[in-house]
Amino acid sequence: MQVEAHLQKIIDQEGKVHLTLIDPASQTPERAAEIALAAVEGGTDAIMIGGSTGASGTLLDETVIKIKEKVNVPTILFPGSSAGLSRYADAVFFMSLLNSRDIGYVITNQVLGAPLVYRSQIEPISMAYLIVEPGGTVGWVGDAKLIPRTKPEIAAVYALAGKYLGMHYTYLEAGSGADKPINPEMIGAVKQVLGENKLIVGGGIRDAEAAKLCASAGADMIVTGTVLEEVKNVTAKVAEIVSAIKR
Numbered sequence: 316m317q318v319e320a321h322l323q324k325i326i327d328q329e330g331k332v333h334l335t336l337i338d339p340a341s342q343t344p345e346r347a348a349e350i351a352l353a354a355v356e357g358g359t360d361a362i363m364i365g366g367s368t369g370a371s372g373t374l375l376d377e378t379v380i381k382i383k384e385k386v387n388v389p390t391i392l393f394p395g396s397s398a399g400l401s402r403y404a405d406a407v408f409f410m411s412l413l414n415s416r417d418i419g420y421v422i423t424n425q426v427l428g429a430p431l432v433y434r435s436q437i438e439p440i441s442m443a444y445l446i447v448e449p450g451g452t453v454g455w456v457g458d459a460k461l462i463p464r465t466k467p468e469i470a471a472v473y474a475l476a477g478k479y480l481g482m483h484y485t486y487l488e489a490g491s492g493a494d495k496p497i498n499p500e501m502i503g504a505v506k507q508v509l510g511e512n513k514l515i516v517g518g519g520i521r522d523a524e525a526a527k528l529c530a531s532a533g534a535d536m537i538v539t540g541t542v543l544e545e546v547k548n549v550t551a552k553v554a555e556i557v558s559a560i561k562r
């Protein structure tokens with residue numbers, strides 16, 4: 316429970332958590348580690364590592380290793396399949412894509428990945444992963460029956476089912492690079508049924524204003540990925556978002 320307990324402590328002390336998502340397929344391991352360090356200097360709390368297409372094998376391992384050499388915040392895998400696991404990471408979002416039509420994303424990848432987690436020191440953090448319109452690449456890859464943006468009640472019943480199945484976290488995903496983040500009504504409706512269970516929101520969050528809207532609506536953790544691949548000054552961008560969500 317080390318990483319999960321650590322994130323809980325940050326929520327208790329600072330109100331919210333900021334997570335930086337790094338896709339191993341987007342740059343070299345060295346560059347990934349530079350981005351991670353810059354994000355930590357801006358105040359990010361942990362580094363998520365994963366991509367919906369092809370983040371696996373040596374490139375994934377090397378990316379995790381280089382990041383761990385540079386930063387001492389937790390590294391959390393965000394796997395697109397059982398191949399998205401690396402024994403070098405601290406934790407894994409052990410997630411089920413509850414609104415997938417493909418049983419592979421609901422349970423089979425988890426079954427295939429479980430032995431590696433069991434044999435290693437990676438901490439599994441159970442999570443209901445829910446993809447909302449527009450859903451982006453991950454919506455297509457995960458064959459998601461996309462939750463309509465304007466139907467918070469559908470997201471809430473999925474989140475409730477995940478909670479009753481014992482999942483500690485719920486992740487509302489609009490898709491990497493989405494034109495708009497998840498709307499505040501949906502975030503509020505989901506957080507209301509979750510209570511103390513943690514809510515992560517990501518997809519299309521690119522500035523302080525959007526991050527603050529999501530956090531104020533009830534997100535416990537805010538994820539940013541794409542925007543940090545685009546900006547020159549990663550530290551400044553992360554600092555802008557972090558200062559908007561933390562108390």
Ligand SMILES: CC(C)=CCC/C(C)=C/CC/C(C)=C/CC/C(C)=C/COP(=O)(O)OP(=O)(O)O
Nearest residue numbers: 338365366367368395409410412428452457491
């Ligand atoms: C727990 C284990 C072993 C596996 C889980 C397998 C599941 C449920 C995957 C869900 C579907 C999926 C393809 C998720 C990918 C998650 C992810 C890393 C998304 C975002 O990555 P980006 O790199 O930002 O997006 P692009 O790849 O679209 O750029």
Ligand SMILES: O=P(O)(O)OC[C@@H](O)CO
Nearest residue numbers: 491492517518519540541
């Ligand atoms: O790349 P962005 O749009 O920040 O999205 C982050 C994450 O929610 C994608 O899985």
Ligand SMILES: [Mg+2]
Nearest residue numbers: 338341366491
């Ligand atoms: Mg990507």
